[in-house]
Structure formats: C-alpha cells, structure tokens
Amino acid sequence: MVELGHFTRTAERLHMTQSGVSQHVRKLEEQLDTQLLVREGKQFSLTDAGQTLYQQGGGILQALQQLQQAVRQDPPFAGVVRVTSPGSMGLKLYADLLDLQQQHPQLVLDYRFTSNSGVEQAIAQLDSDIGLMTRQPTLSEVHSHKVGQESLLLVTPVQSPSLTWASLTQLGFIDHPDGAHHASLLLGANYPEFEYSEPLSTRGFSNQISQILEPVSRGLGFTVLPAYAVDAFTRPELIKVHALSVPVSEPIYLCYRRKSALPQRVLSVIDVIKTLL
Known part of the structure; x- marks a missing residue:
C-alpha cells in the first residue's frame, strides 16, 4: 500500500474495495489515536507517525514470520536430547550415541547415569526427555514400553576353581548399588x-x-552384574563369566513423559537406541 500511494491501486492489488481499504486505515488510526495518512483525493502520503509505523511494523512482521518458521521447524538431528539410564545401559549406549552426534554436529547429547528411581523422577520432573529402566515405572506421569532385555551374569576371578555354593561363600561378594537385587534374582x-x-x-x-x-579381577570376590557392564570391562582376561543352568534377564523399558509430544530429534535417538538394544 505504501509503495503504491494510491487507494484504488491498493484495493486492486489486495482484491478489496477502495472503501474497504479506507475503512481498515481509519480503524487503525482510531486504535492508535493518531493520523497515519495525508489524504489527497485517491492518493495519499505518510505522516511522521505513519512512517514510523511502516518502518518498525515491517520489522515486527518479518520477525513474526521468522518466529513462525522457527516454531514449525522440527529437524530430526538438531537440538538437545536428554537421556537418563542406569550405568550398565549407559556403558552400552553412550559411545554409539556419541557416534550419532559426530555424524550430526547440530545434535547435542545430554546423557546422565542414575538409578531406576532417578530415571523415573527425572522424566516426571521434565528434567529428561527419555529414560531407560529395568522395571516398569510407578509414577502416573511416566509412560513406558519394553524395548529389550539384559542378562544378569555371575562373574568371578579367572582362577576360580568351581561354582559351588561353598566356594562362592568362601570367595565373598563384591557389592554395588543393585548388588543385592541382582544377586537375589540370579x-x-x-x-x-x-x-x-x-x-x-x-x-x-x-x-x-x-x-x-x-x-x-584382583581375586577379591565375585559379583553379579548386567551383561552390558561386563562387556565394557577393559581387562576381560582377568575375570571369568559363568553361564548358569537357569538364565535370568532384566527387562529394559523405554520411558518418557506421558502425553508428551516428542520432537523429531528425540524420536531419532529413540530409533537408534532400539536398534542398539
């Protein structure tokens, strides 16, 4: 409109009537309580207030358009993805997820190691986008579904002669935060x-x-650990992993906030995690 300086031509370009264009301008002037145009028949020019509105308003409209485009963008490999899991699964997944980040430098991985309850709390409190647990969550805010399972393994020093109960008792137990639970299961x-x-x-x-x-590895005792933690040990020649007659595994649940709309970058990381597990 400003470029044309003419009511009739403006109306033709906007597919409106001339009176409709004039009415819109009058309503804007009433809203702002100031004159925006100097009318000369069907032609017009801008007042100082009109020039200010035109210049600053154009910048605001452009910023709104850019904001709209930014809000609509949902790239699959750009932005921060916050993941939490117990340590064993972290040892399994972390390096591969860093490989994914190297392939997509705009992706930022925030990976926290914590307990099952810590995972659940982080998701419920919106401190984590997704988490992995070896039990189903109990909080109503957290949704989960099973994505895999992880074997529990009995591990002794490499020189251990037998697996009788007496020999294990004599050897003694190397405990850890989930030690009692894992030992009870296996x-x-x-x-x-x-x-x-x-x-x-x-x-x-x-x-x-x-x-x-x-x-x-130093012969000080035995333990029971998830398989991913055993696989990550850097000196496997110093330990011995035993296959027992009754295998035991823990389920792995992928968890996220219930009713949340997961962005594409989070869905991309979920796809990779499912492949790895």
Whole structure:
C-alpha cells in the first residue's frame, strides 16, 4: 500500500474495495489515536507517525514470520536430547550415541547415569526427555514400553576353581548399588542354599559401574552384574563369566513423559537406541 500511494491501486492489488481499504486505515488510526495518512483525493502520503509505523511494523512482521518458521521447524538431528539410564545401559549406549552426534554436529547429547528411581523422577520432573529402566515405572506421569532385555551374569576371578555354593561363600561378594537385587534374582534362581544360608560375606563395594569388576579381577570376590557392564570391562582376561543352568534377564523399558509430544530429534535417538538394544 505504501509503495503504491494510491487507494484504488491498493484495493486492486489486495482484491478489496477502495472503501474497504479506507475503512481498515481509519480503524487503525482510531486504535492508535493518531493520523497515519495525508489524504489527497485517491492518493495519499505518510505522516511522521505513519512512517514510523511502516518502518518498525515491517520489522515486527518479518520477525513474526521468522518466529513462525522457527516454531514449525522440527529437524530430526538438531537440538538437545536428554537421556537418563542406569550405568550398565549407559556403558552400552553412550559411545554409539556419541557416534550419532559426530555424524550430526547440530545434535547435542545430554546423557546422565542414575538409578531406576532417578530415571523415573527425572522424566516426571521434565528434567529428561527419555529414560531407560529395568522395571516398569510407578509414577502416573511416566509412560513406558519394553524395548529389550539384559542378562544378569555371575562373574568371578579367572582362577576360580568351581561354582559351588561353598566356594562362592568362601570367595565373598563384591557389592554395588543393585548388588543385592541382582544377586537375589540370579543366585536365588540357581542356588537353593541362597534362601536359607548365612548371608554372603561382603568383600568390597563400589558405586562406579565401570569399577565394580576391578576387585573381582584382583581375586577379591565375585559379583553379579548386567551383561552390558561386563562387556565394557577393559581387562576381560582377568575375570571369568559363568553361564548358569537357569538364565535370568532384566527387562529394559523405554520411558518418557506421558502425553508428551516428542520432537523429531528425540524420536531419532529413540530409533537408534532400539536398534542398539
């Protein structure tokens, strides 16, 4: 309109009537309580206020258009993706997810290692986009579905002569935050003595998932760990992994906030995680 400086030509370009164009301008002037145009028949020019509105309003309209485009954008490999999981799964997934980030430099991976309850709380409190748990969540805000399973393994020093209950008792247990739970699942399924014997003597404890097998490798005891943690140990020649007669696995659940609209970048990471698991 401003470029044309003519009501009739403006109306033709906008596919409106001339009176309709004039009416819109008058309503805008009433709203702003100032004159915007100097009318000269069917022609017009801008007042100082009109020139200010034209210049600054054009910038605002352009910014709104850019904002609209930015809001609509949902790139599959750009932006921050926040993931939480127990340590064992983190050892399995973290390096491969970093490979994905290297392939897509605009993707930013924020990976936190925590317990099952920590994963659940992080998702419920909107501190994490997705999480992995070895049990189903109990909080109503968290949705989950099973995406895999992870074997529990009995690990002893490489020189351990036998797997009798007496030899394990003598060797002693290297505990960790999930040690009692994992031992109950695997040992309880394979050793009747586990239910009624004296508790296993604890020969050590570590809360660092990558360090739990260090005392085992030095002959200080045995432990029960998820397979991904065992696979990540850097000196496998110093430990011995035993296949027991009754295998035991933990389910793996992918979790996210219920009723959330996951952006494409999060869905892309979920696809990779499902492939890896």
